[in-house]
Amino acid sequence: MDGRRGDTFGLTAFTSYGVFWMGLSFMFLMEWLGIVELSGAGLAWICISWSIFTAYMTVGTFKISKVHVIVFTTLTLLFWLLAAVFFGGLSPKVAGVVGLICGGAAVYGSAAVLLNATYGRWVLPIGLLTK
Structure with missing residues (x-):
């Protein structure tokens, strides 16, 4: 919705931090599955x-x-x-x-x-x- 309203800040924030949480969750999942070891x-x-x-x-x-x-x-x-x-x-x-x-x-x-x-x-x- 932020993008449609021309709110670049809101669009960037929601997209970026959403990707952050998905990436972090994916990393912890990979560690939990024994595929990687996080340091x-x-x-x-x-x-x-x-x-x-x-x-x-x-x-x-x-x-x-x-x-x-x-x-x-x-x-x-x-x-x-x-x-x-x-x-x-x-x-x-x-x-x-x-x-x-x-x-x-x-x-x-x-x-x-x-x-x-x-x-x-x-x-x-x-x-x-x-x-």
Whole structure:
């Protein structure tokens, strides 16, 4: 739907992160089936790659909303922290806390988009920024 409306950011975000989750699930499935063995370093480099992509997506949020900025900023940080976890240099609890903040902001954002569109008014504010 984002593509039909000309929303390049939304189309890129939904498609890219959808592919991320499908790819990650496929990798874990292949490991579970005994076809490959995943290494912590390999997963760390995947997280670094996605943190770079997410960082420049974050720049795009500066013209959308404060909620988008929070979600993408914490997601960028989360990918970097997960890379540190997979390299063995950080407790997963730190990444977990950032993941909870990111997830909470994303849930709030999705609820705001749904409710605001349904009621045709601002039920939950998202802090619109200049487009």
